[in-house]
Amino acid sequence: MTDDERLAALFRDAASDPDAPPPAFGHDDVVAASRRITARRRSAAVAAAAVIGLAGLGAAIVLPGSAEQSTSAAAPAPESARDASGGRAGSAELSAPYAADDLESEGPGSADSAPAPPAPAAAPPLGPGDGACADRQDAGLRALVEEVLPDAAGAPPAATTDVCLPGTHRYLALQVDPGGAPGVLSVAYLPPGTVADSAPAPTELAAPTASGGTVLVSATPDGPGPAPYADRLQDLVDHLAPLL
Amino acid sequence: MGGEPDGDGSGDVSEISFEEFFRTRRDALRRTAYLLCGDWHRADDHVQAAFVALHRHWRRIRDKAALDAWMRRTLVRAVVDESRRPWRRERATAEPDDRRAVPGAADAVATRHVLVGGLRSVPPRQRAVLVLRFLEGLDVPATAAALSCSEGTVKSQTAAGLAALRTALGDALDDLRPAG
Known part of the structure; x- marks a missing residue:
């Protein structure tokens, strides 16, 4: 028996533990969880659309005739960029309610039709979450990410575990495929006092946030190709840091 | 859906x-x-x-x-x-990771626990290389594809992983040798 064969036998034996507990899930559990996630994503899309619509309405009320007002000086650069991208914000109220239910069915790339999501310039940072366990698909975080990466609007959630993480964290993992570079885009918000003690991966960026926490962004390619959004991660971090 | x-x-x-x-x-x-x-x-x-x-x-x-x-x-x-x-x-x-406290045990159960405990102290990516190669039976190119890395990385991670495993296990499974 060669060394490799001996090792293989050891590994097989170690994995074939007769004392292993029975599987904690079955086919029905998987299907139910899958449907639950889809329903939750649809709800999140509806909620995000509602927030966007309300924000647009608020902007229209607070800044009537904003085109001729020099209000951009009070807004941080990303906000100015959003304003520049859309009279959409002002017109959102006129076109709403748009078909939020269809957001999920829109594939990546079709999200240009989604309204630019203008958070009010004076909005406080999102800050720590408040649940018992962190939502692995944080809707608020997703809405902010999609402001920078609108083509990620239809991206499905990436596989994560159900392990309960501290509810003050925010987490988002998307299976994305921008321009034929499929992979996982991960965004994590760590609340103040939490230190990322692991060395960042080559495609991971970190920055302190407005609430005193830390935002981590990473992209992992599915294959040997480039990481998705590799050239836009810095923009994403720069955008998220003042909003979290 | x-x-x-x-x-x-x-x-x-x-x-x-x-x-x-x-x-x-x-x-x-x-x-x-x-x-x-x-x-x-x-x-x-x-x-x-x-x-x-x-x-x-x-x-x-x-x-x-x-x-x-x-x-x-x-x-x-x-x-x-x-x-x-x-x-x-x-x-x-x-x-608690106390399974490594069973070195020298000869029976299958102890060996199983020793190996699993040892694997837990191997860095995650090296552990993944070892599991894919020796449990899943993947060759170097297939392992490299699975981990989105080069074949050279797989070889070096295999060697490093086995070294880490050998260190963790001490004399319990002392015939583990780097494969590559």
Whole structure:
């Protein structure tokens, strides 16, 4: 028996533990969880659309005739960029309610039709979450990410575990495929006092946030190709840091 | 969504094929996940999450032959990703890693526990290389593809992983040698 064969036998034996507990899930559990996630994503899309619509309405009320007002000086650069991208914000109220239910069915790339999501310039940072366990698909975080990466609007959630993480964290993992570079885009918000003690991966960026926490962004390619959004991660971090 | 039947019945067929894949692959994937993370409960979490993600895309997957590779890659990524996150470290496993305190035990159960305990002290990516190569039986190119790295990296990680495992196990399994 060669060394490799001996090792293989050891590994097989170690994995074939007769004392292993029975599987904690079955086919029905998987299907139910899958449907639950889809329903939750649809709800999140509806909620995000509602927030966007309300924000647009608020902007229209607070800044009537904003085109001729020099209000951009009070807004941080990303906000100015959003304003520049859309009279959409002002017109959102006129076109709403748009078909939020269809957001999920829109594939990546079709999200240009989604309204630019203008958070009010004076909005406080999102800050720590408040649940018992962190939502692995944080809707608020997703809405902010999609402001920078609108083509990620239809991206499905990436596989994560159900392990309960501290509810003050925010987490988002998307299976994305921008321009034929499929992979996982991960965004994590760590609340103040939490230190990322692991060395960042080559495609991971970190920055302190407005609430005193830390935002981590990473992209992992599915294959040997480039990481998705590799050239836009810095923009994403720069955008998220003042909003979290 | 993948789980909702179509009016033409293709949804039912799709569900049946998914269920068949699930039934035939679940246990093997559980074993792989177990060696990757060292805990049956977390292994169940990872495998279930991977199956849920798969189910959501099931109808759109054309290359069913690539499913095993996709599941393998998803599992490895989930385990490695979780292990390197700060919160994972904050919430380290509740089970004390005392299985390495059984060196020298000769029976199969002790050997099994010694190896699993030793693997837990091997860095996650090196551990993934060892599991894919020696449990899944992948060769170097297939392992490199699964981990999205070069074949040279697989070879060096194999050697480093075996060295780390040998260090962790002490004399318990002292005939482990780097393979490459």
